Amino acid sequence: MRTKLSVVLLFLIPGFAIVGILYYMLIWTALVSTMNWVGMAPVWKFAGLKNYEILFHMPRFWTNMKNNLIWLLVFVLPTGVFGMILAYVLEQFPKTSRYFKPIFLYPLVIAPVVAGTLWAWIFEPQTGVLNNILSLIGLGALRGGWIADPRQAIYCMIMAGIWQNFGFSLVLYTAAIKEIPNDHIDAARVDGAKSSQIFFYIVVPEISHATIIVFSLLVLYTLKIFDLVWVMTGGGPGYSTEVLPYFMYRVTFRQLMVGMGAAIAMIILLISFLVLVPISKWMMERWER
Amino acid sequence: MKSRSQKTVKFLAITTAIILSIAYLLPIYVMVLTSLKTPYEITQRTYLIPSIDLHPENYAKAFSLVKNALLNSLIISSSVTAISSFVGGLSGFYLSRFKSKFSKILFVLVGISLYLPYQAILVPLVQLMARTRLALTHAGMIMSYSILNVPLASILMGTFFMSVPREIEEAAEMDGATKRQIFFRVVSPMAMPGYASTAILVFTQVWNEFLLALTLSTPQTATLQVKLAEVKGSFVALYNLQMAAAIIGIVVPVGFFLLLGRYFIRGILAGALKG
Numbered sequence: 001m002r003t004k005l006s007v008v009l010l011f012l013i014p015g016f017a018i019v020g021i022l023y024y025m026l027i028w029t030a031l032v033s034t035m036n037w038v039g040m041a042p043v044w045k046f047a048g049l050k051n052y053e054i055l056f057h058m059p060r061f062w063t064n065m066k067n068n069l070i071w072l073l074v075f076v077l078p079t080g081v082f083g084m085i086l087a088y089v090l091e092q093f094p095k096t097s098r099y100f101k102p103i104f105l106y107p108l109v110i111a112p113v114v115a116g117t118l119w120a121w122i123f124e125p126q127t128g129v130l131n132n133i134l135s136l137i138g139l140g141a142l143r144g145g146w147i148a149d150p151r152q153a154i155y156c157m158i159m160a161g162i163w164q165n166f167g168f169s170l171v172l173y174t175a176a177i178k179e180i181p182n183d184h185i186d187a188a189r190v191d192g193a194k195s196s197q198i199f200f201y202i203v204v205p206e207i208s209h210a211t212i213i214v215f216s217l218l219v220l221y222t223l224k225i226f227d228l229v230w231v232m233t234g235g236g237p238g239y240s241t242e243v244l245p246y247f248m249y250r251v252t253f254r255q256l257m258v259g260m261g262a263a264i265a266m267i268i269l270l271i272s273f274l275v276l277v278p279i280s281k282w283m284m285e286r287w288e289r
Numbered sequence: 290m291k292s293r294s295q296k297t298v299k300f301l302a303i304t305t306a307i308i309l310s311i312a313y314l315l316p317i318y319v320m321v322l323t324s325l326k327t328p329y330e331i332t333q334r335t336y337l338i339p340s341i342d343l344h345p346e347n348y349a350k351a352f353s354l355v356k357n358a359l360l361n362s363l364i365i366s367s368s369v370t371a372i373s374s375f376v377g378g379l380s381g382f383y384l385s386r387f388k389s390k391f392s393k394i395l396f397v398l399v400g401i402s403l404y405l406p407y408q409a410i411l412v413p414l415v416q417l418m419a420r421t422r423l424a425l426t427h428a429g430m431i432m433s434y435s436i437l438n439v440p441l442a443s444i445l446m447g448t449f450f451m452s453v454p455r456e457i458e459e460a461a462e463m464d465g466a467t468k469r470q471i472f473f474r475v476v477s478p479m480a481m482p483g484y485a486s487t488a489i490l491v492f493t494q495v496w497n498e499f500l501l502a503l504t505l506s507t508p509q510t511a512t513l514q515v516k517l518a519e520v521k522g523s524f525v526a527l528y529n530l531q532m533a534a535a536i537i538g539i540v541v542p543v544g545f546f547l548l549l550g551r552y553f554i555r556g557i558l559a560g561a562l563k564g
Contacts, residue, residue: 007468008387015380016395018439022402025413032412042416086309089302096303102550103310106317109542109553111497113514114535117521118316121528129319132334163313168557175558195298213561217404224406227499231518245500248408253504258412265408276401283400284393286448 026269033262040256051263060239061264064247067154068271071222071243075158075165080215083169088203090170091177092195101174105167112164116231119160123147123232147233150240157228157241165221169214176210177203213282216275223272244268324348324532331528344529351520351533358516359537364427365512366495369434373491374484376435377442382472384447396447403440403560407500410437415504425507433501438491441560445490448559449483450476486556489549493542513538 036047055061086104090097107115122129123146131143147156180203188198204211226245229235235242235250242250244264252261319336325343352359384396414433415424423429453476461475477484502512511519520534546553 004468008383010469011379011383011387011472014376015383015399015439015443018376018436019395019399019402019443021436022405022410022440023398025410025417026405028413029409086306090306093299093302096299097306100306100310102547103313105550105554106543106546107313108557109493109497109546110539111499111514111517111542113497113499113517113521114539117517117531117535118320120521121531122316122319127331127334127526127528129336132336136337163316171554171557172561217561220404220406224408227514230499230503231521245406245408249411249500249504252412262412265406265411268406269409272404272406276404279404280397280401283397 029262029265029269032259033266035259035262037259037262038257040258043259047259051260052267055260055263055267060242061247063239064242064244067241067243068222070154071158071161071225072219074155075161075222076215076218079162079165079169079218080211083166083214084173084204084207084211087170087173087177088199091174101167101170104170107164108167110164112227113231115160115164116157116228119156119163120147120232123156123159125149148237150237153233153237154241157225157232160228160232161221161225165218169218172210172214173207176207180206209282212278216279219275220272223268320532320536323528324351324536326529328527328529331526347529347533348537351530351537354520354530355513355516355534355537358511358513361427361506361510362496362513363541365430365434365510366492368427368431369438369495370488370492372431372435373438373442374446374488376439377446377487378477378480378484379472380439380443381446381448381450382476384443385450386468396444399440399443403444407437411501411504414501418505424505425509427510430502430505430510430512433505434495434498437501438494441494442487442491445487445556445559446480446483449480449486453479482552482555483559485549486552486559489545489553490556490560493545493553496542 033051034046034048035043036045036050037043090100121127125131125143125145125148128146130146134140134142144152147153184202184206185198188202193201222243224245225243226249229241229243229246233241235246239247245268248261248264248268251257251264322339323331323336324347325345326340326347327344330340380399384392384399414436418424418429418433421429423432457479458471458475461471466475497514498512499514499518502515503518506512506515517534517538521531524530
């Protein structure tokens with residue numbers, strides 16, 4: 001019995017000590033968010049919820065919230081929905097589509113810093129690739145300010161985000177669609193169902209678990225965007241393209257308002273709990289199996 | 290009749306896929322072409338047309354800019370990959386073989402921790418590194434990234450171990466093998482593809498990470514991503530250098546993807562869906 005315990009500890013200790021450290025640091029951040037900590041050295045001066053209060057009265061914070069909402073709508077929805085549709089369409093011709101998948105997947109392994117560098121140049125108004133191609137093919141009228149235009153810049157970034165993450169939703173949906181039992185679809189086809197009917201009434205419901213995971217993970221992605229903003233616009237023009245994760249970094253490490261930075265981190269965490277709940281439910285189901 | 294309409298659908302689908310593929314490959318195409326041009330050729334703005342003379346010396350210049358950072362990234366990413374795969378293997382084995390209420394709670398806690406936004410632990414991590422005086426060293430970077438990647442490795446390995454058949458294990462146990470022997474001699478060798486998936490996923494993640502690298506790294510430990518962001522900022526209009534440096538930066542992960550893409554995809558699926 002004693003040897004068994006030592007073996008259990010061998011497997012248990014290293015990994016879970018690390019997870020323990022992670023949660024310890026999380027609580028630490030929660031505490032700091034209630035401190036009036038300014039500067040790099042620790043200042044444990046309790047301030048209650050003042051950091052949050054200041055944030056909620058800050059127009060810049062609400063610009064950030066709005067931008068995160070834009071990401072949620074303009075990035076998550078198309079990436080998820082088109083991933084699902086393309087996965088279904090390509091699955092109809094598995095032999096041909098084999099050659100396409102790597103093309104949509106390779107951006108996944110490219111660093112966001114590189115993707116940002118590339119797309120920032122594509123959307124640059126003067127020397128940028130897009131405007132020059134538009135002129136070249138006689139669509140000069142469509143030239144835009146893109147990344148330099150406060151109203152368009154965030155959509156340029158979202159474009160880069162979609163380009164990178166589309167393959168992720170494609171690969172998960174492809175796997176989910178492959179797992180649908182063939183006879184379900186065959187039976188419907190024998191009954192004379194059209195492809196679109198099969199898609200909406202059989203495929204979509206049967207891959208709903210994948211939908212929950214894909215959308216949750218994409219939402220979590222929008223709560224982590226940092227690299228693209230840093231590289232493409234630096235949050236500008238002004239702070240028009242800032243998002244919460246980027247704002248947190250600026251506040252903490254540039255303005256050294258560590259307490260307030262921690263408050264932003266906690267707000268990010270609270271929002272991510274909305275999707276972490278379905279994910280942990282899914283985790284439990286997986287464990288049961 | 291039916292086959293004809295099916296053919297039309299196939300034609301439309303494939304055409305769409307081809308157009309999308311072009312949109313996906315165009316950025317890389319422009320990147321490669323531009324990395325081989327002179328600054329003067331770039332001012333011509335004929336981005337889609339290759340230059341007559343290729344200028345591979347851009348790569349030599351870009352390489353000398355990033356070579357230290359490249360070495361740092363190689364050291365840090367491979368160390369973290371080794372540590373995370375090993376520790377993840379141990380805890381993954383625990384999660385998949387010692388089923389109890391306790392391990393169920395652990396599984397969910399680990400599962401959540403792998404999705405935590407880095408922002409939520411960034412400040413304490415920096416403080417920890419400063420207090421342990423590891424802040425300025427490779428060891429500090431390796432430790433920080435290991436803390437962040439062990440949960441991912443544990444869940445992935447746990448998932449892969451679940452699909453390893455139990456019969457051989459039971460047979461070994463009957464022969465008197467201990468759990469430790471079973472883990473190292475029986476289950477781990479059988480789960481080698483799982484280790485490959487975990488390793489490739491952790492490696493790419495660490496290689497591409499920017500926020501933590503930016504916060505923790507010093508000029509001596511700056512990773513490739515930090516350096517690339519710097520190159521982008523300081524060679525503003527020199528797209529040839531920017532692109533050459535960027536291509537040097539993606540060669541390793543893209544190489545892994547092209548050679549071991551199967552394992553990469555299996556890792557993504559194991560992390561999210563299968564179980």
